[in-house]
Amino acid sequence: MDWLKRLPVVGPWAARLMATHAWRSYERLDRVKWTRLAAAMTFTSFVALFPLLSLAAAIAAATLSARQQDQLQDKIAEQVPGIADQLDIEGLVQNAGTVGLIAGALLLLTGIGWVDSTRGCLRAVWELPDEDENPVLHRAKDAGILVGLGGALLVTIAISTVASAMVGWIIRRLGMADGGFGGVLLYVAAFAVAVLADFLVLLYVLTLLPGAEPPRRRLVVAALLGAVGFELLKLLISGYMQGVAAKSMYGAFGVPVALLLWINFTSKLVLFCAAWTATGGKEEAGATGGVTGGGAPDPAAASGG
Known part of the structure; x- marks a missing residue:
């Protein structure tokens, strides 16, 4: 796309854009066929x-009171319209043990597959070869990573939930209007807390899964970009589901289609963050040419700079 640099007016802006770290990260993504990885x-x-x-619903059904179960169903109806009507909370309460056991076993199998797939995609962004190790040990390590990531996600969900609940409690106690200046500041604070929680999870994902050690500055910037982007995507999908998906021409397929789109956008965001951590600076790119003539990965990027 060097021809863009030669265009009048647009050329200087294109040249500046192509000199940024974000553009070099995109070039890496394009080189490794990131749309296939995201798929x-x-x-x-x-x-x-x-x-x-299913596992979360079974645990909630077995541990919450009847009033809390009704509140949970109402909350699900607010966040994911079209799904709550299909939930049989009473049936879950009666069969919570069986449902939880089956869902837990399936989650372990599918979760290990998810860890393996995500690791392979992130290593592809780093242009690193597949790991060669004992299959049993490989699966055991994936299970450990899955448990660790699940624990990290639970912590982030708890932090985000507590922050949101505190915002609502403070607004009610002080009698502030939701759209007032003070209310907006509190919501911004809750958003910042959620971003911090996502930031910590992304630090885990971007280092442990690909088995890479990127420079600290690149890692922090990538995790921060990903955390902000993830929260914005959450707001987008929540608004879309409440206002469009459940009422769209897709009918019953509106919510699953919206979830697929959201997961795809989130996957692309994680891949971009991985590319950011794997892409060297201008000095490294100029010294190594980014990729050698034989298609080998940039040694500086693969080793974390």
Whole structure:
């Protein structure tokens, strides 16, 4: 796309854009066929989503009171319209043990597959070869990573939930209007707390899964970009589901289609963050040429700079 640099007016802006780290990261993504990688991550994530939801519903049904179960169903109806009507909370309460056991076993199998797929995609972004190790040990390590990531996600969900609940409690106690200046500041603070929680999870994902050690500055910037982007995508999908998906021409397929799109966008965001951590600076790119003539990965990028 060097021809863009030679265009009048647009050329200087294009030259500046192509000199940025973001553009070099995109070039890496284009080189490794990132749309295919995102499609693989989307499929495994979508498959693992249903046993995860089933397990969460079974645990909630077995531990919450009747009033809390009704509140949970109302909350699900607000966040994911079209799904709550299909939930049989009473049936889950009666069969919570069986449902939880089956969902947990399925989640373990699909979750290990998700870890393996995501690791392979992130290593592809780094242009690293597949790991050669004992299959049993490989699966055991994937299970450990899955448990660790699940624990990290639970912590982030708890932090985000507590922050949102505190915002609502403070607004009610002080009698502030939701759209007022003070209310907006509190919501911004809750958003910042959620971003911090996502940031910590992304640090885990971007280093442990690909088995890479990127420079600290690149890692922090990539995780921060990903955390902000993830929260914005959450707001987007929540608004879309409430206002469009459940009422669209897709009918019953509106919500699953929206979930697929959201997972795909999230997967692409994670891949971009991985490319950011794997892409060297201008000095490294100029010294190594990014990729050698034989298609070998940039040694500086592969070793973390």
